[in-house]
Amino acid sequence: MSQPKVGILMGSPSDADIMRGAAGVLKEFGVPYEMKVLSAHRIPDKTADYARSAEERGIQVLIGGAGMAAHLAGTLAAYSILPVIGVPIDGSSLAGLDALLATVQMPGGIPVATVSIGKAGAKNAGLLAVQILSRSDPVLVAKLHEYRRAMREKIEAVRLE
Numbered sequence: 001m002s003q004p005k006v007g008i009l010m011g012s013p014s015d016a017d018i019m020r021g022a023a024g025v026l027k028e029f030g031v032p033y034e035m036k037v038l039s040a041h042r043i044p045d046k047t048a049d050y051a052r053s054a055e056e057r058g059i060q061v062l063i064g065g066a067g068m069a070a071h072l073a074g075t076l077a078a079y080s081i082l083p084v085i086g087v088p089i090d091g092s093s094l095a096g097l098d099a100l101l102a103t104v105q106m107p108g109g110i111p112v113a114t115v116s117i118g119k120a121g122a123k124n125a126g127l128l129a130v131q132i133l134s135r136s137d138p139v140l141v142a143k144l145h146e147y148r149r150a151m152r153e154k155i156e157a158v159r160l161e
């Protein structure tokens with residue numbers, strides 16, 4: 001694959017099934033990405049190094065998915081001026097409410113664009129990354145319009161008994 005434009009990061013291998021939803025969207029739109037396990041708690045230095053170097057490596061958007069006391073997206077945002085999208089993962093006994101609050105409640109000055117909990121959130125993180133990139137890429141603009149058209153058509157075709 002060519003130079004990645006999006007970094008998909010997750011706090012644990014246990015988040016991978018959900019975060020593959022973001023990768024699937026990027027694949028569908030032909031956006032090159034890289035996917036890695038990083039952790040704000042378990043490997044904080046490596047996580048900081050990744051976020052610090054992402055911009056100069058040509059990454060344009062970061063997606064951070066984590067569960068429980070989910071500090072990954074916030075840590076990425078702390079070390080980078082790239083737009084950061086946070087995905088709260090529903091892997092805990094609190095069903096992701098813990099991760100939602102930890103991800104969304106960033107103090108003023110360091111934004112994290114937080115999407116919904118779990119599978120839908122990972123999908124929307126991929127789509128939001130495509131939408132951000134599309135502002136300087138007319139091919140992605142055309143693909144997004146086609147995506148919405150196909151979605152409309154599918155819903156309009158539903159006939160209930």
Ligand code: RP5
Nearest residue numbers: 011012014066067068089091
């Ligand atoms: C977070 O803790 C990870 O993002 C994961 O969702 C959660 C549990 O991690 P594991 O104990 O499954 O590795 O850091």
